[in-house]
Amino acid sequence: MNLDLSPDELAFRDEVRAFLAANLPPELREAGSRTTSVFTDKTWSIPWQKILHAKGWVAPSWPKQYGGTGWSDMQRYIWSAECARAGTPGLAPMGLRMVGPCIMRYGTEAQKAHYLPRILSGEDYWCQGYSEPGSGSDLASLQLRATSDGDDYVLNGSKIWTTHAHFANRMFLLARTKFEGKPQAGITFLLLDMHSPGITVKPIITLAGEHEVNQVFFDDVRVPKANRLGEENDGWTVAKYLLEFERGGGSGAGLKVSLGRIRELAAQEMSDIGGRLIDDEAFATKLATASVLVEAIEMTEHRVMSALSAGKNPGPASSMLKMQGTEAMQKLDELAIEAVGAYAAVDQPAARQPGSNVGPIGPSKGMLAMARYLNNRAASIYGGSNEIQRDIIARLVLGL
C-alpha cells in the first residue's frame, strides 16, 4: 500500500500516537502482547473498550450517526496500524463488528436505540450462536428449534464452538422456525439474553490448553418475539450479511507486527544452530515471501475497508481477506516456531501470566509461539472454513 501520508494524515497519526502513549496502560499493553489467539480475554478487552468509548474512538467502521468516528479509509488504516504497533488488546468482534452492523441494517428503531449504545460501551458482551454439532459449513442444516408460543419463541437444542459464551450476556443466534421446505427459508435470527433460564454453557478446552470456546445447551429457553432481527423465516438473509463482516477485518498491520517479531527473534544468536537464523538463506527467503504476502493482504484489506466506510457490505473481497489473512498468519506462526527453536517445544501456560519471564527469548516472544501456532490452526476453520471461502470466490469472482 502506498503510505505517503499527507500533512493532515501525518498530524492524525501523531494524534493517535500521542493518545495511545497517554492512554494505553502498561498492563493492557502487556495483555495485548500476550494474546495467543484472535480473541483477547474479556478481562483485558473491556477496560480498553471503555477507554476508547470515552474518547469516541471505539467503532471506527460504524457510520457516524450510530457512534462511528467519521474517519477516512486512510485514517482508519492509520488507526489500526498504530494500535498494532502499540500492542493494544483486541476488542471482541461479535458486537462491534458482527451483530452491530446487522442491527443497523435490519433492526427496528427500538432495537437500534437499545442495543447499539450498549455494544459501544461494552455493557453488552455478545457471542455468536451459528454452528451446531451437525451444522458447520452446511450451516443451513441447523436444527435448534424455536417454537412459537404467544409473544415468545421457545428454544430447544444446542450450539457449539461458541466463542466466549462463558463471558457473554447476549447471544445472536440462528434458530429453525420451519422444518419443511428449503432449509434456508425456515431460519430466524434472534437476540438472546444469556441469563434466561434454561441455558447451560459447557467449556471446550482447546489444544493450546485454553478455554475460549463452548457448547451451549437450550432447554425450553424463552425469547420474546420482539428480540427477532428481521422477519420470521428470513434469518438467512441477516446471517449471510453478518458473515461478510465476520470474514472481513483481518489485519495487515497485525501481521506486520508478527513479521517484525520474527525478524527480531531470528536476528539473535542461537547456540543450538551456532549463529543467527536470519543468515540462513532458506529461512530468509521464507521470511521475504511472507512479507510479500502481507503486502498483498494490505491491498485487499483496503478494499474491504473502503466498502465498509461507504456503507456497503464487502462482498467476496472479505472471503479473499479471510483466506489470505489466516493463511499468512499460519505461515508466520510456522516461521516463529522455527525462530524460537527449542523454546517452542511445549505449551507453557505460566508464560501467559503477567510478570512471568521465562527463558532468554522472553515470554511474549518465544514462549507463546506454540500457543499461537496451535490457536491459529483454527483460524482457517472459524468464520467459514477456507475451503468454503474458495468456493465463494469461485462462484462470485470467477463465475464458475
Ligand SMILES: Cc1cc2nc3c(=O)[nH]c(=O)nc-3n(C[C@H](O)[C@H](O)[C@H](O)COP(=O)(O)OP(=O)(O)OC[C@H]3O[C@@H](n4cnc5c(N)ncnc54)[C@H](O)[C@@H]3O)c2cc1C
Ligand atoms: C476456535 C473456533 C471458534 C469458533 N467460534 C464460533 C462461534 O463463536 N460461533 C459459531 O457459531 N461458530 C464458531 N465456530 C465454528 C466454525 O464456524 C465451524 O467450525 C466451521 O464453520 C466449520 O464447520 P465444522 O467444524 O462443522 O466442520 P465441517 O463443516 O464438518 O467441515 C469439515 C471439513 O470439511 C470441509 N468442507 C465442508 N464442506 C465443504 C465443501 N462444500 N467444500 C469443500 N470442503 C468442505 C471443511 O472445509 C473442513 O475442512 C468456531 C470454530 C472454531 C474452530
